[in-house]
Amino acid sequence: MMYKLFASACIGLAALGSTPIASADTWPSRPIVLLVPWAPGGSSDTIARILGEDLSRRLNTTVVVENKPGAGGTIGSAQLARAKPDGYTFMLGVSGDQVNAEFLYPNLSYSPSKDIVPVSTVAREAILIAGNAKLPAAGPQDMLALAGKQELSFGTSGIGSTGHLAGELLKRRAHAQLNAIPYKGNAPAITDAIAGHVDMVIASPVAVVEHVRTGSLKALAVTSAERIEQLPDVPTLKESGYDIEVNTWYMVVAPAKTPQDIVERMSAAVRESVASPAVHARITQIGAIPQASTPQEMGALLKDERTVWGKLIQEAGISAQ
Template sequence: MMDRRSLLGATLLGTLARPALAQPGARPVTLVVPFSPGGPTDLIARRLAVSLGEGLGQTVVVENRAGAGGNIGAEFVARSAPDGHTILFGTSGPLAINRMLYPGQPYDPVKDFTPVAPLGRIPNVLAVNAGVPAKNVQELIALAKRERLSFGSSGNGASSHLAGALFNSMAGTSIEHIPYRGTGPALNDLVAGHVAMVFTDALTALPHLQGGRVRALGITTAERSAVLPDLPTVAEQGLPGYDASVFFGLVLAANTPDPVRERLRSTFATVVAQPEMRKFLESQGMQVAPELTPAALTSLMVTETNRWARVIREASVKAD
């Protein structure tokens, strides 16, 4: 028989092993999207929320907290109670890049979050106006060294801006950056020929590509995209190592207990492994991460921070 001390210890351990997140019927879980409704991040989050809720036995509610490149939503989660009821569906910006773009950022992505797992990456596509004579990346580089070209982006400091800055750095070109207030206006000016090229997510570009108004020259991830499987990567076309994609991952507030994090991580991994979920994610251009672990997300956050710091510094990139 257990003595009173052993019994008390066993009781406390049992309490810790049954965190609030794991209790069916407990209060709803909030999945914070640090961007406005309607974009690809929001769309994926809402699909994940339904399946996560089913797996956890709780309601998972998506809450959009947009602003400052994702920093407002991220700070909200960083300052939330570390009980697993508030989750950030973060991207490269708030989880890595923003700390170099926003002086005085009010949270530290590494110290103020408990990483759960990465989801994967969505690539950008390098697309040019149909009138641009270049048919591949090498021809585009040669053209840019002969003529003055410009590329549009969804705004200063956006992934589409950084993709162009990295391209200039690796290709030795000086293609002028033209920032817009969103992807739509940038694509409109690409179609009209006011800018020669853009870097944008494949799904957004697809209708324009199918209509023949713009032409895709390359995918910006290390591997080809399932959305455009026949399109070679930029890296394949003479810029080895070029990778300008957006990564996604789940984090909780710092000091969230390990049992709470593991419950969420395990459920998340099960959800992502479902065939229907995989098919949906791939239809959104998502390249699912090979390892859905806290260590994999931490490594990704640190690597991306270090990789983009040099590009931001050399190109003097400033956020809007």
Template structure:
């Protein structure tokens, strides 16, 4: 049976498009919930996604911050929202890879109550030291940390900085006493002031301090160097085995959201990341553009959770 010319053309254009909207979606504004405070790295990424998505969807995309409980409060709000595709969550992957192993009651089961549309980017951690430590480089740090019990700061128990440092301890046999803070800002502030000498901190937050000389960058946690800190080696380059720590930024919807809507955002995220301007902005934020569809995101979360769960059990963090 031959298709009418107009129908054939419509199907051809649909197949050729990098992404296609679900029928009739969206016909009113979409809300992106960020489960951390405004002004942080995740919030900046969410607002970039919102701006780009709004221009493509031809509807406003509004960012709303619902912080607290390590991201659980915002996640629970989204999980309980209508399953119509008009409320989504922008989160760091630790909501699904770390929190389930740490919190006795998260208020939700993120693997059951949320469905990922995809990964948008990844961020690494940078081990920074106050200059008063007088370290030459990362190898000098390892030598000192095997002899001395140095203290290090983090945003709190089971935060990315805490677990990254503990993983480094497990891989190298160094020592180190954890000093937890209530958030990245106060932790980094005390490292800059010299009250605590060390910390693993998200690359985005360290750039101005490293560039000004207020902090010394010793090593990055990812398998590849950070383009914004090209002079800083990776832990693997310095001989630390099986060390590739990155945290991803993920867009998720309430479980039960129509598959066509999730597919729309899956392709939309891919399309946004194809923009040179978006990549330039992410580079300035020390975020590595990285897209994964829903299925690959689910696999990423499963594998990453297994690694952190083993470490958390060893450390008995609750």
């Protein structure tokens, strides 16, 4: 598919002492900062560094990855929202900080939907539902039949995380007795699931797959539309009869009022990067599915995601404060 890039000429000074309006004709002329609102070492950080390395070559500049973790991704997102919209600050966020935050944190200092604009998606990642070894269930039907008779607990990486919301959605769609137990990250949730302190864990496949392979946990279902490469024998919820599809989306965003020609050019660079064999392979290796988009396509995705998850968060009375 051919993508049309929009360019505009620098139109001079808006007022005495002001700087020229940024233009794709001269951009980039210095290093670009790519914020990550999560800690180093996680999937977001890894994808940002893969992308940043390739974009540095494509844009003929240095893309510097800076981690600004905390408060469910809202600290880094707030910094992005306040950044000068000159095309030199972007962020590699996830659907949690770009979709769920405005419903989970009623006192945010910024608006994800007004102060931040879409550039391109980068990849999506399924969520894996895994039970402890003693759970008498081999798949989603067994698990939900059991949850129809008794309450089952599931650990998640935190309040309002994609795993938490996937469990809440399944609870409502399947009329199951599922009780979310939020932890501070995937690791303690997985540890307690293995120990039997919670019945299941709903988390990123990357964090869980090795425990499934060793038999410490049993994979029950994935939430994507298709089965995942790492666990091809594990069914999806959809093929098991439940109309549920949940993904964590990785995405590049920019401060509002960033010149549209620069947004379009960065979007095109991201799409080219994600489509390249080297970047595609590296993203796939960590368990995500590469999938880039135009700003307009990403905007439509965000609108749909906010409708679904905003309604669920409000109905379930979920709050991170």
